[in-house]
Amino acid sequence: MKIATWNVNSIRTRQQIVLDWLEANPVEVLCLQETKVVDDKFPRSPFEEVGYHLYTSGQKSYNGVAIFSRRPMKDVTSGFTEVLGGDAVGEFDEQKRAIAGTIDDIRIINLYVPNGASVGSDKYDYKLNWLKLLQEYVKNALEKSPNLCICGDFNIVPEDRDIHDAEACRNSVGLSPAERQALEEIRKLGLADAFRKFTSEGGHYSWWDYRAAGFKRNRGWRIDHHYLSKPLYDRAKSCIIDKEPRTWVKPSDHTPVILELDC
């Protein structure tokens, strides 16, 4: 069973690219981020026609997440409020950044973590506070589901080997100690990075800046991840980054990451 994650940077702009990719990679589940469209305007039928059930949580212009699944999912929830309650979540569900569903015995949480703009900015504070809330949400999910897969665009470079030049980017958002620590706190709840089960060397990235020929020069960042609970980590057979769609015409700046589970 394959579970893929892909920040598509607008599903309407990337519709054909996602269809082409799915034709060659008919994954069981595809988690999308930055769909950038309200649910009413999501291009559902092209994907339903090729055999997927769609679950979307979108907003106008920004953010937005969706899950495509070959089979119907159970217990689909959007945002944090359904799990943590309105008092704890406050305004944090206004931006559509989380959607979850269950397939077989596996709980899948699809996330679009805030970018954070620049270290010290208001958006950076929002990112850290959002991650704190995510920690509570994940703690709750782990209590309910032993088989947990949390994937998406984390907008955090976990370690220096996950970026082309850590020293040159030391002050960039995504590398700050507070962001890495926030991710580490979540990981320590009982999760592991699936990609690192199979690959230890650096030089593997999932995002390249459109600007300054980032992809051509392989100036990339690995910020799209799958975090697995212990039982699922043991079941992981492979986790690969598919760079090919990043070479296509009018690509997303991210490329898909595919997890394969034994089952």
Place this chain on the structure above:
DNA sequence: ATGGCAAGCTAAGCTTGA
């Protein structure tokens, strides 16, 4: 040190992304 490219919204330029 800075900008560079792309998308959405909306009708030329701003905001966001990481």
